[in-house]
Amino acid sequence: MWFWQLQRDITTIRIQSGIGQQTGARTRPLVLASLYLPIEEHIPPKEMTDLIKYCEDENTDLIIGVDSNAHHTLWGCNENNKRGMTDSPLCRACMEEDETPLHVMLSCRGVTEQRATYIGSSATLHEAIGDLGGLLSFWSELGWME
Structure with missing residues (x-):
């Protein structure tokens, strides 16, 4: 060596x-x-x-x-940073389905608490987008408004 x-x-x-x-x-x-x-x-x-x-x-x-100084909540960090992001289509919060706005707003198990806090446990898209301020706060809380 x-x-x-x-x-x-x-x-x-x-x-x-x-x-x-x-x-x-x-x-x-x-x-x-x-x-x-x-x-x-x-x-x-x-x-x-x-x-x-x-x-x-x-x-x-x-x-x-x-x-790599890559921060992501999936790895136990309190926040996400650009190095913690991935090119994978899987949802960065749950890694179970493709990350789409509908998945995150309606069914992602990785953001259940944030979703309940800001937009409620909505069953439909209409209910989820009914409170635009809450919806913006939800995405802001996740740190995904890039």
């Missing part, structure tokens, strides 16, 4: 290739990386793209563990 890179927010260790115990064949080298992404900095940082390029060029396997 040897340190390949040690900087403020990234540490990597390269494990040299060896002989596989089961097959007797040479194994590929492996780089293990620990990366911290400060909230105010651009993603991906240059150090990360350089590391990925290095591993691709050297035909080296790579495993990255990341603290």
